[in-house]
């Protein structure tokens with residue numbers, strides 16, 4: 420198989436293999452993603468090998484891809500993949516993809532290419548700067564949830580979102596393009612993403628949660644919480660939510676409204692909550708929209724990014740106490756899990772997502788992450804099961820993408 424001339428029919432797998440191989444072989448940073456409900460696959464590459472960090476002033480940044488860990492950063496900066504190359508194509512168009520000049524890379528046989536990508540991942544995916552910690556003991560997580568419930572009962576917290584990890588082996592014949600393809604197919608409502616920043620991290624995920632989005636004059640955010648497995652013919656219609664889940668999601672909405680209040684923003688639209696599907700899971704979601712022009716908040720993206728992260732969907736309430744609680748008791752570094760990531764100023768849109776349903780590739784292993792919203796009515800065993808479901812979202816496709 421070779422991709423050479425413009426006008427060639429290029430399959431999805433060929434495109435993905437080319438993007439991953441080019442990106443990993445370049446020695447620089449790159450990201451590949453597809454936004455929720457979109458058919459557009461996007462690729463960005465920064466060929467310089469030293470990672471860049473930038474201030475979070477979204478409106479002044481060039482086109483690029485932002486990646487920020489869960490933890491607050493002393494310098495208030497985030498990693499940035501600046502677009503020295505940007506490319507997109509439509510996934511439903513199997514033909515007539517006009518590959519750009521640099522795309523004309525001769526690839527070998529598909530099996531050989533897969534093996535090369537797997538080899539490069541093994542060699543390049545170690546993160547020296549922010550290796551994610553591993554904490555996968557069930558007993559530890561149950562104890563953590565119990566401590567969270569006690570902290571809520573004592574009045575210290577209203578809500579807490581403890582997380583855990585699961586360490587898995589990547590298969591010998593690990594197939595990154597097929598894994599990514601399966602995520603694209605299965606999670607059409609999610610932000611399917613992969614990024615590699617040399618020495619910093621290599622992550623793959625399918626996030627259902629927008630943190631902030633700006634398109635022209637419009638600003639969007641959402642509150643997402645409550646989880647159950649999708650069941651039956653029409654899972655969206657038949658879902659019933661418990662009081663615990665309704666309150667858990669309402670707290671995330673309240674957190675967003677409190678942020679609006681802090682900046683005296685009074686004109687916003689709130690829709691929901693409604694039940695939404697993220698692959699085989701259901702969540703409760705409310706959507707918020709603000710007209711940045713009529714409210715005279717042209718930098719609302721930047722302002723809200725600072726106020727919202729970490730939301731009470733991934734940390735808890737009140738924010739500081741919840742953050743301190745997790746630092747003291749969780750037992751591992753979340754690294755980029757529950758941080759945020761996404762494209763900035765690409766075709767006048769900025770879309771930043773919470774980094775959920777994600778895995779950190781580390782050589783021959785992957786670390787999966789999942790958290791669960793805990794309120795006073797939580798049952799530790801059920802919260803553990805919820806994290807199992809969330810870990811499976813990425814885990815099953817890393818281990819067996821042909822299933």
Ligand SMILES: C=C(O[C@H]1C=CC=C(C(=O)O)[C@@H]1O)C(=O)O
Nearest residue numbers: 644645646732775789790791792
């Ligand atoms: C923290 C996670 O999910 C959040 C988003 C949606 C539903 C959640 C929940 O039901 O607990 C979490 O707040 C995760 O996926 O690891």
